[in-house]
Amino acid sequence: MEDDDEINRFSNLLTDEDNKPNAFSTEQNDSPNHELLQKHFLRSIQSTVTIRLLPSEGLSFQLWPAATSLVALLDSHRINPTNSPLSTVFATGAPMRILELGSGTGIVGIVAAATLGSDVTLTDLPHVVPNLKFNAKANAGVVGSSGGNVTFAPLRWGDAADVEVIGREFDVIVASDVVYHDHLYEPLIETLRLLLVGKKTVFVMAHMKRWKKECVFFKKARKHFCIDVLHVDAPCNGSRVGVVVYRFVGKG
Numbered sequence: 674m675e676d677d678d679e680i681n682r683f684s685n686l687l688t689d690e691d692n693k694p695n696a697f698s699t700e701q702n703d704s705p706n707h708e709l710l711q712k713h714f715l716r717s718i719q720s721t722v723t724i725r726l727l728p729s730e731g732l733s734f735q736l737w738p739a740a741t742s743l744v745a746l747l748d749s750h751r752i753n754p755t756n757s758p759l760s761t762v763f764a765t766g767a768p769m770r771i772l773e774l775g776s777g778t779g780i781v782g783i784v785a786a787a788t789l790g791s792d793v794t795l796t797d798l799p800h801v802v803p804n805l806k807f808n809a810k811a812n813a814g815v816v817g818s819s820g821g822n823v824t825f826a827p828l829r830w831g832d833a834a835d836v837e838v839i840g841r842e843f844d845v846i847v848a849s850d851v852v853y854h855d856h857l858y859e860p861l862i863e864t865l866r867l868l869l870v871g872k873k874t875v876f877v878m879a880h881m882k883r884w885k886k887e888c889v890f891f892k893k894a895r896k897h898f899c900i901d902v903l904h905v906d907a908p909c910n911g912s913r914v915g916v917v918v919y920r921f922v923g924k925g
């Protein structure tokens with residue numbers, strides 16, 4: 674992906690030291706691409722999801738803070754759905770068809786499939802799909818034991834043909850840390866319009882605010898969607914803000 678150097682996962686807000694994850698463990702192996710295998714234990718299903726990260730290949734191959742927050746919320750939702758911020762989205766308890774945009778490593782979609790027993794389609798730019806495939810296959814056992822299923826496909830924001838191929842029959846769209854470069858605001862909103870407007874589909878977006886310019890995304894998005902806040906994470910040590918989880922529904 675272009676412009677990778679302009680952004681790091683905690684830029685303007687946090688140092689990596691402040692954000693040392695404690696909910697997962699990471700192992701590095703000696704492969705030429707310096708891959709990392711990260712193990713996330715899900716209390717709700719007493720199972721571990723393992724994700725391959727390829728940090729040397731760019732920001733699409735790393736785990737971002739909003740993804741970690743959404744994973745924790747999905748795990749808590751499965752334990753106690755009544756008191757969960759996600760209860761209005763996953764209200765029925767019935768399996769749902771879920772689409773993830775800008776999946777990166779795919780962990781959010783994989784955990785959604787495993788904790789909700791849902792059919793999930795992971796998507797990202799074409800060059801990211803092989804790693805999505807790897808991670809989907811690595812976790813097929815855990816996901817299958819919960820009655821879920823994970824597939825993967827390329828979906829470039831703003832590309833109507835990609836949406837046509839995947840279809841528009843989803844109950845919920847999810848994404849984490851997808852608002853960052855301003856040239857991506859319009860394409861992302863266009864894809865969301867195709868998927869949400871005139872339908873009951875809900876979009877759940879976990880977002881870590883980094884720059885003031887991000888208010889432009891929300892201003893543009895509010896023309897097409899009603900947006901409310903489902904959850905705000907407490908800021909981690911040293912940060913000014915925590916991850917916010919929004920719900921979007923199409924107007925009209």
Ligand SMILES: C[S@@+](CC[C@H](N)C(=O)[O-])C[C@H]1O[C@@H](n2cnc3c(N)ncnc32)[C@H](O)[C@@H]1O
Pocket residue numbers: 674732733734735736737738739740741774775776777778779796797798801828829830848849850851853857860
């Ligand atoms: C900051 S990363 C977040 C990744 C992941 N959701 C997470 O939270 O760990 C943004 C993701 O959006 C994807 N992305 C960027 N531009 C895109 C576009 N035009 N179409 C589809 N995906 C895009 C990137 O490849 C990347 O995986």
